[in-house]
Amino acid sequence: MPKIVDHEARRRQIADAVHRVIDARGLDSVSLREVAAEAGMSMGAVQHYFAGKDEMLTLAMLHLNTRITLRVAGAAHDGTPLGLLRVALLELLPLDEERRFEARVGLAFLARSVVAEPLAALLREGMPLVLAFYSDQIRAAQAAGQMVADLDPGLEATVLFAFAQGMVNPLLIGHYRAEDAVAAIDYQLRRLSTGR
């Protein structure tokens, strides 16, 4: 048997390079050559790990999703359902450099998913999980008396998640400052917890 290489690690390493290229120059200028240079390897090496550019992009998006999921799961909060819900929402917004990076890359994939079915399929698969997480926290908050009881957890999750997603671009282009976004999120959350 030949040289031992961790395939999954290599693929993740390449996916990271894809993310950096998207962040720096946009998804349009993602080419096998650019990615290879960013990853510090030759173009042939990149080719070795993916059937083609599309597969590379699909895995890069999948890798971003797990990366964001892991960071959200590890985010600090006060231990209450409402606190967890709030943190999980704020983690989606480009409020610091790390989240700004992920938001830029994520928005690029989001837009491409409109014309690239494999990416759309990935989003469609992940969406129920994300929404279920939010509605679960809402239900838990209601059970803990942190939220008004007659809210519809599913609809509230839909509204909150879409709301956060819709804040991403205005933040990225500099329309809102970070504190404006936090204030808006807290404004909506306070309504759910105090009933006005």
Added chain:
Amino acid sequence: MPKIVDHEARRRQIADAVHRVIDARGLDSVSLREVAAEAGMSMGAVQHYFAGKDEMLTLAMLHLNTRITLRVAGAAHDGTPLGLLRVALLELLPLDEERRFEARVGLAFLARSVVAEPLAALLREGMPLVLAFYSDQIRAAQAAGQMVADLDPGLEATVLFAFAQGMVNPLLIGHYRAEDAVAAIDYQLRRLSTGR
């Protein structure tokens, strides 16, 4: 003087072709050749009306904005501030074929604005006008007794607009059906008008 041509009309005509190409094959595959073919003219003709591809895209985005603005302004509603607000929100969502077209093209420009400053500048200029429109309607609705008085019109406008924007991609990739989106919008609006 030579052949008389309405420059603005030609530029709008080309911008329309850009929109159709984006809708059909995505912003990535917008090239001078594709646009020229879609517009039924030669590549040289397109070059004649724009300094370069970037200028063409910038004007295409501007043209889309005015197109959407005009349609929203002409949308039918019940004459009340709340009704106008509702219609203005629903007009942003891809709920029928015309709005689906605009939403697809609009999302493509939105994503590119992250790495294309001229597009970001356009969005930043337009955003205050849009938000002012929404907050004006909220204030009017409050004055007319259609909405709870102690809402913050500015923050409500921010939440509503971002919420609607965040629904666009899930609708485009088929996660929500049109009626789901309408129900979510009405859910949030009902809270503003009934105080729960």
Added chain:
DNA sequence: TCGTTTATCATGCACTCGCATGATAAAAGC
């Protein structure tokens, strides 16, 4: 030690890109 398998590379190919160039046609003033 030799052969097999894998990893990595440099290079070539057909294609597309944005843009520049020069030619042709058309319309108006002189």
Added chain:
DNA sequence: GCTTTTATCATGCGAGTGCATGATAAACGA
């Protein structure tokens, strides 16, 4: 009629693209 200005076109160029190919190196089993 002739010139000038504008509109439109076909074509060429250098650069970059995704992908295929063949060579080289490395690591293990036989």
